[in-house]
Amino acid sequence: xxxxxxxxxxxxxxxxxxxxxxxxxxxxxxxxxxxxxxxxxxxxxxxxxxxxxxxxxxxxxxxxxxxxxxxxxxxxxxxxxxxxxxxxxxxxxxxxxxxxxxxxxxxxxxxxxxxxxxxxxxxxxxxxxxxxxxxxxxxxxxxxxxxxxxxxxxxxxxxxxxxxxxxxxxxxxxxxxxxxxxxxxxxxxxxxxxxxxxxxxxxxxxxxxxxxxxxxxxxxxxxxxxxxxxxxxxxxxxxxxxxxxxxxxxxxxxxxxxxxxxxxxxxxxxxxxxxxxxxxxxxxxxxxxxxxxxxxxxxxxxxxxxxxxxxxxxxxxxxxxxxxxxxxxxxxxxxxxxxxxxxxxxxxxxxxxxxxxxxxxxxxxxxxxxxxxxxxxxxxxxxxxxxxxxxxxxxxxxxxxxxxxxxxxxxxxxxxxxxxxxxxxxxxxxxxxxxxxxxxxxxxxxxxxxxxxxxx
Amino acid sequence: xxxxxxxxxxxxxxxxxxxxxxxxxxxxxxxxxxxxxxxxxxxxxxxxxxxxxxxxxxxxxxxxxxxxxxxxxxxxxxxxxxxxxxxxxxxxxxxxxxxxxxxxxxxxxxxxxxxxxxxxxxxxxxxxxxxxxxxxxxxxxxxxxxxxxxxxxxxxxxxxxxxxxxxxxxxxxxxxxxxxxxxxxxxxx
Numbered sequence: 023x024x025x026x027x028x029x030x031x032x033x034x035x036x037x038x039x040x041x042x043x044x045x046x047x048x049x050x051x052x053x054x055x056x057x058x059x060x061x062x063x064x065x066x067x068x069x070x071x072x073x074x075x076x077x078x079x080x081x082x083x084x085x086x087x088x089x090x091x092x093x094x095x096x097x098x099x100x101x102x103x104x105x106x107x108x109x110x111x112x113x114x115x116x117x118x119x120x121x122x123x124x125x126x127x128x129x130x131x132x133x134x135x136x137x138x139x140x141x142x143x144x145x146x147x148x149x150x151x152x153x154x155x156x157x158x159x160x161x162x163x164x165x166x167x168x169x170x171x172x173x174x175x176x177x178x179x180x181x182x183x184x185x186x187x188x189x190x191x192x193x194x195x196x197x198x199x200x201x202x203x204x205x206x207x208x209x210x211x212x213x214x215x216x217x218x219x220x221x222x223x224x225x226x227x228x229x230x231x232x233x234x235x236x237x238x239x240x241x242x243x244x245x246x247x248x249x250x251x252x253x254x255x256x257x258x259x260x261x262x263x264x265x266x267x268x269x270x271x272x273x274x275x276x277x278x279x280x281x282x283x284x285x286x287x288x289x290x291x292x293x294x295x296x297x298x299x300x301x302x303x304x305x306x307x308x309x310x311x312x313x314x315x316x317x318x319x320x321x322x323x324x325x326x327x328x329x330x331x332x333x334x335x336x337x338x339x340x341x342x343x344x345x346x347x348x349x350x351x352x353x354x355x356x357x358x359x360x361x362x363x364x365x366x367x368x369x370x371x372x373x374x375x376x377x378x379x380x381x382x383x384x385x386x387x388x389x390x391x392x393x394x395x396x397x398x399x400x401x402x403x404x405x406x407x408x409x410x411x412x413x414x415x416x417x418x419x420x421x422x423x424x425x426x427x428x429x430x431x432x433x434x435x436x437x438x439x440x441x442x443x444x445x446x447x448x449x450x451x452x453x454x455x456x457x458x459x460x461x462x463x464x465x466x467x468x469x470x471x472x473x474x475x476x477x478x
Numbered sequence: 479x480x481x482x483x484x485x486x487x488x489x490x491x492x493x494x495x496x497x498x499x500x501x502x503x504x505x506x507x508x509x510x511x512x513x514x515x516x517x518x519x520x521x522x523x524x525x526x527x528x529x530x531x532x533x534x535x536x537x538x539x540x541x542x543x544x545x546x547x548x549x550x551x552x553x554x555x556x557x558x559x560x561x562x563x564x565x566x567x568x569x570x571x572x573x574x575x576x577x578x579x580x581x582x583x584x585x586x587x588x589x590x591x592x593x594x595x596x597x598x599x600x601x602x603x604x605x606x607x608x609x610x611x612x613x614x615x616x617x618x619x620x621x622x623x624x625x626x627x628x629x630x631x632x633x634x635x636x637x638x639x640x641x642x643x644x645x646x647x648x649x650x651x652x653x654x655x656x657x658x659x660x661x662x663x664x665x666x667x
Contacts, residue, residue, distance in 0.1 A: 223642060245644050247607060265647075266637055268609070288614050290637060291607050304611065309618025309636070311611035332615065336605040348608055354567075355608050376567070378605040390603055399605070421606050438602075441650025445602045469606055 027403055029090035036251075046366070077117040078202060081145035081169070082107065085162075086123040086152035095155035102153065102162060102191045104198035108231060109195030109209050110149075114431065114453060115202055119145060134172060141169040143442070160184055164194045166201070176201050188233060205429045212474040213425075213434055214257050215449055219466025225259050225272065230427065230473070232462035238272050239279070247291055247470050251318070252298030254474045258282060260290045269303055269320065282320035293336045293345075294318060300362070301337035302326070302345050313347050319476050326364040337380045337389075339406075345372065346380035346389050357391045357404070370404050373411055377402070379423050383454075384430045390414075392422040394436075414456030421450075425473045430454060434462070434471040499617060542589075546665050553664060558585040559594075562620055564658045567604060569615035571623060575660075582662060583627040596620050597661040598638040599645070601654035606640060613638030620660035633667075 085103045088097075110116055116169045119140075127139045140148050151164040159181055166176040178197055180190040192209025199207035208230045220237065223244045227385075228235040238257065239245050242279045245261040251271070258271045268284035269292045283289040288306035295301070298318055305323070313332045316323040327333040331351040338345055344359045352356075357371040357380045373375035374393035386406065393402035395413065399420035404411045414433070415421045424435040431454050438447040445461050447467045452459040507617075543549045553559040559582050562575035572580070586594060598620075600612030617636035625631045646653035 093648075244639065246610075246642065262637075262639075287636060291611050304607075306611070306614045306618075306638075309615050309622070311614060332608065332611040334611040335605075348605075355604075376604065378608045420603075440602070442648055444647030445649055 030355045039231075071096075072431065073410065078115055078147060079145045080110065080116040080118050081124070081140040081143070081148045082110070082118050082120055083124055083140075083150065086150070088152050088154045089156075091153070094184050095160060098160050098187040099153040099155075102160070102187040104187045104193055105191035105231075105233075106151070106164075109192060110152060110198065111317060112231065112432075113195070113199045113203075113207055114458075119143060137167060137169050137172055145169055147175075151194075158183070160187060160190070162190050162194065164198070166198055188229070192229075201411075206476055208427050208429060211428055211476060212254075213389060213471050214250060214463070214474070215450065215463070215468050215471045216246050216248060216259070217463070217466050217468045219468075225257060226468070227257075227274075228449075228462065230432075232449075232451075232460075233466075235463065237272070238277070248472050249292045249294060250472055250474045252294045252296055252475075254476075257472075258292035258294070258301065260292070269301075283316065283323065291335045293338050295338045295362070296342050297339055300338075302338055302362075303345075304334040304336065304347075313345065313360070315345075325366075326362070328364075336378065337382055339382050340386040341383055346382065348378040348380065357389060359389075359406075370406075370409065371402070371411070372409070374402065381425045381433075383426050384428055390424040390426065390433060392420075392424065394420075401433065414452070414454075415459075424471050425471050426454070427451075427473050428475045434473055436469055436471065437461075483526070546663070550664055553585065557581065559662050559664055561659045561661045563655060564616055564660075566654070566658065567612065569612060569619050573621055574625060575620075579623045580627060583624050583629050584623050584625065586629050586633065586664075587627075591667055592664050593633040593635070595635045595637060595663045595665075597643075597663065598636065598640075599643065599657050599659050599661060600641045601657040602641050602644060602649065603654065604641070606642070609648075610638055610640035610642070613640045616658075618658050 039312055041326060043279055059362055085099065087099060091099060106245045107118070107120070110118060123143060123360050129136050129139060134218050137148060146169055148167040148169055149164065154161045161179065161181045163179040165174055167173065168175050176198060178194055180193060182190055196207035199205070199250060211230045212227050213230060214227050215224065216223050222242045223246060224241065225239040225245050226235055226237050241261050241263040243261055243263040245259055248257045248259045250257055255275065256271050256273045258269055260267050261270050265282065266287050269282045269289050270279050271282050272279050282292065282301065283303060285415045291304045293302045295298050300315055301313050301318050301320065302313060304311050310330060311332050312328070312335050313326040314323045315326055315335050329349065329351045331349055333347060333349045336345045336347040344361055346357055346359045349358045352369065354376055355370055356377045358367060359368050360367045370389055371393060374395050376394040377391050379392045383390070388403050388405055390401055390403045392399045393413065399416060399422050400413050400415045400425045401421045402411055402413045422436050422440045424433045424434055433454055434449060434451045435452045436447050438445050447469055448461055449463040449468045449471045450461050543552050561579050562578045563573065565572070586592065596617045598615065598617030600609035600613050604612065614636065617638055619635045621631065621636050624634060644657045646656040
């Protein structure tokens with residue numbers, strides 16, 4: 023696909039030379055166009071990296087409806103289109119022209135002619151989709167064209183009940199994003215969190231975009247700190263359902279719950295190793311909380327830290343070679359790392375007044391955490407190797423509990439505002455550079471988001 | 479470890495029951511740790527535990543409400559058992575906290591038929607995970623002090639709620655202070 027940007031808008035025309043200058047090699051040597059017709063999934067010819075390429079200019083006219091749609095069918099089709107647009111927007115790799123932009127065009131219905139028209143508005147790719155309804159089911163067909171060559175680069179068809187319209191949109195969006203970036207989109211990923219909206223603190227799940235918020239525990243107790251298992255089939259969490267805080271695991275498919283670590287007075291903050299074989303957690307010995315490592319089922323706990331200070335809230339690195347955790351051994355809470363054998367302890371956070379809640383980026387190069395600066399918690403990111411720290415957020419409201427999306431492009435976190443009615447805490451998501459903060463939860467207070475991997 | 483021994487020497491009755499524990503300490507597996515082997519917080523070394531003026535058996539039981547909530551309300555109203563409060567992000571006992579704990583110890587000593595749960599709580603300003611550990615520390619600081627005053631650790635259960643069960647939900651210092659506490663709940667054995 024070539025990048026001959028023909029930009030009709032003055033603003034974009036001005037911006038284009040800057041964008042191209044930032045990546046001269048990329049601009050001069052466009053990668054090979056994808057082969058005509060079919061392309062095997064996962065076979066990727068063009069990889070975009072943020073900051074290296076301008077956004078791809080995508081024309082996305084209204085979905086066509088073929089035949090008659092019933093009212094529920096139409097509603098499902100609208101939900102599908104809305105979700106698809108939101109997914110593609112959230113991927114931050116496209117500059118999308120929607121239906122409003124095409125009112126100036128005299129579209130003919132003849133594809134090759136219309137592609138020229140879409141291209142005349144500066145677009146590089148075109149997404150066409152149509153929806154049909156048959157026997158209470160929805161069929162969606164999505165097609166992506168390279169406007170320079172006029173060739174179809176991606177075509178998919180999905181069929182399902184009306185209530186899977188969002189899932190169809192997510193699945194297709196993920197394919198489109200995979201094609202253009204080499205990384206699957208986040209459409210089918212899930213964020214676990216805990217919420218007090220029912221009056222008790224329970225464990226909840228939601229889609230990555232905040233849709234489908236659903237409760238997975240009904241302990242009517244205090245249940246906290248969900249952590250996905252390595253294969254995303256379950257969520258470990260802390261609950262007081264049997265008195266003392268202990269660690270349990272909920273299987274997502276069956277809904278079954280089982281205890282992982284119980285017995286002693288205080289067990290909290292589960293975190294699984296990426297190979298799924300071990301679990302780190304925090305346990306109190308005589309009031310002094312230390313990091314432990316056990317089997318993924320809680321068996322054979324082994325102590326990892328030995329200080330008189332608080333050591334808690336472990337997070338396993340993606341390589342499995344390190345565990346980040348919070349320790350007050352320096353006199354205040356800070357993020358530290360230690361290897362799973364308990365050696366090679368190193369402090370990660372040096373700035374701020376109070377640092378907790380470490381989360382690794384999926385590539386293992388960065389650790390995000392909540393860092394109190396000037397009395398307000400902000401999300402900070404420290405490079406694991408250089409220890410260089412960037413504060414991603416600013417302004418009022420405590421931002422805590424960051425968690426990376428599995429593609430590393432986004433960070434979910436909590437934002438809390440105090441007030442006369444008490445502190446109100448909600449889960450938000452932002453781009454990994456701190457841009458585009460978007461609120462995901464609104465009901466009750468919502469805490470401790472943990473982003474799943476790519477579960478199918 | 480030496481401080482712990484000093485305290486136990488002045489409280490021989492408890493020391494006898496615990497003598498075996500410190501020897502096991504170095505190779506102790508986490509599961510085997512007993513709730514009785516509490517680390518004594520700083521203030522304890524300055525305060526000698528008072529000699530009980532009568533044995534627990536000699537004391538006459540006053541008539542107490544049987545309902546747990548009423549019982550605890552009554553004890554608080556009478557100033558017999560009350561919560562103790564902490565500074566922000568700290569688990570050390572303040573001087574007035576040790577005074578209140580001495581009062582709590584007096585009542586527990588005189589009412590051997592009762593046990594206490596000590597809940598550790600925090601205000602909303604720290605992070606949830608860290609506060610849970612901090613609350614655990616606060617509850618245990620209160621418990622250790624009571625043990626140093628001669629109360630059987632087996633009668634004292636600790637539980638941390640961190641900032642998850644605040645008694646006061648406004649975002650003000652006075653409210654935060656009310657939440658930074660070790661909260662006592664007394665009930666019959």
